[in-house]
Amino acid sequence: MKEILFRSSIVFAALALFELAAPALHAAPAPNCLECHSDKGGPQFKGSIHGSMACTDCHTDIKAFPHPDQVAKVNCSTCHAAAVSKLNQSVHAHSSAQPCLSCHGDAHEILPATDPKSAVYALNIPRTCGNCHGDKKFAAQHNITEVYSQYMDSIHGFALSRDGLLVAATCAACHGSHEIRKHTDPASRVYRGNVADTCGSCHSGIEAVYQKGIHGQLVKAGDTSAPVCSDCHTAHQISNVQSTAWQVKTTATCGGCHTEEMATYRDTFHSQVSALGYQQVARCWDCHGEHDILPASDPNSKISDANLVATCGRCHAGANASFVTYQPHADPHDGRRFPLLHASAIFMNLLLAGVIGFFLLHALLWLLRSRGEAGHERRTL
């Protein structure tokens, strides 16, 4: 009997002690949690942005010890409502992994974005995004372009990785962070209609010029088929505009819409030279301007009557009013607009066909007759 009494008093005392200690579980990272979860409360957690918080501030479903084996997923939106709401409308909403942690890293070690060790610190963003988007298999699975390496080799990527510039465009600078949307979504920062504004958030001066040009005006008016920054400069690799490869490719880009002008340009010396990979030759933008392209009827246009001598004169020293009557897009087939050129083309074709045709026939007949020539013998050389 004495024995039973003693044992039950120990149990009672233990229960009483536990009940007394229970409130402390809600107050601070109690040593109780860390007794089991010693790996979660170390200096890494103390130093994190959430270091002053209690375990149960996030793990809100844990009310008592022992807690169930299965605890609920932490809901970040309790505090970060705005960010999570944006995330839920983004392309990452249905991400199978915990979407917050994919970018922000280990939940117990999250650092402020301004901390150079943070996964979302500007200089670390490409690597963080690249965890998924640098994976070829991942890109193939999601049917998206493998953009990580293109970005890293771009002027933006170099500015960031090599020069450590915080102002260099990161993934988030263009795509946004929580609110990343598909480029086909009109609310996306990389939707065609919004690209100029997005790039212009850094390249403000160029954007102002672009918006005044015919292409900027068309896009502003809602014509998204007009070219935006990325059509010429590309989105991720931001090709070097000094490179011959880019200049040849982009000439064709202009020609993708301006097919007739491209065909007539092909007939000119400018094109013949540029096709052979010579850089110092007039390509579309050398005459029409780059960002400030305007129709010839506009007095501010580089190819307006008033500006043509200066524009041609940039390459052709000594260009005068007569010189600029040269037609950089002449079409020899168009007899109405270019009668003299058209007539010359017909004459040259007739001459070519006539001379070659007559003499080929002449040669053929001569050959046949010589073969039939009596007593003909092959001359020895």
Place this chain on the structure above:
Amino acid sequence: MTTPTATQTPEVRYYHRFTLGQRYLHGIIIITFLGLALTGLPLRFSGAAWSVALARAVGGFGAIIFFHKLNALIMTVAFAAHVINILYRAIVRKQWGLLWGPDSLVPSLKDFKDLFAHLRWFLWLGKKPQFERYAYWDRVDYWAVFWGMGIIGFSGYAMWFAPFFARFMPGSWLNIALLIHGEEALLAVSFIFTIHYFNTHLRPQNFPMDLTIFTGRQTEQEWIEKHPEEYARLKSEGKLEELRAKQPERWLNNFGRVVGTIAFLLGFAMLYLTVVSFIKEF
């Protein structure tokens, strides 16, 4: 010819046909014409893969246009020297025969008669015409090149010094300059590499090539066969012996064969590329 005839003499007699100056001129034209064609065709067919490859091989467009202009300058100097020489000999030294007559390259009524007779002979309708020093196709060759140099040369220099030329002519003529420069060049290339090659070298009577332009000399037999009227004229004037020549040296014959073979190979390669690329344009 190996056929023994009654009049055959034991030795083969050689006679001068072209002067050293004419042979040099032809040599310079061969080199510069091939050079201009090799560097011009890649521009005319700049979209073709072989053009880009060729341009890269010689160091890009900069190198191509440099060699094009260099060859053009050399050809221009040769052309100018030739014209000045002809005019000097004709006017100052009163050799009017250079401007008119059988020794000149100026066409005469006989050329048209010869052409007509030759065509009749082709069709077994008449006798083979008796040619003088220059047959009508020789004169066509000469004037084709002459006309070509004028047209291509003028349009070329107009484009080279475009702002300067624009002081004297409308800039829109520069469009025409490029057009005729390219088309006339195609005519020249296709003419030289087919018609000239056949008429002068590849036809059965001369096959595979006529070395006369390299050695400057022809045999009496060749002379009688090819230019019977000239032979008869000089014989009656008693001038045959003035033109007697030594047998061409072996090295000279071989030199001609090598140069001729290279010109053939380059010409046929360019002709092939030109024809293929020209057809692709349609």
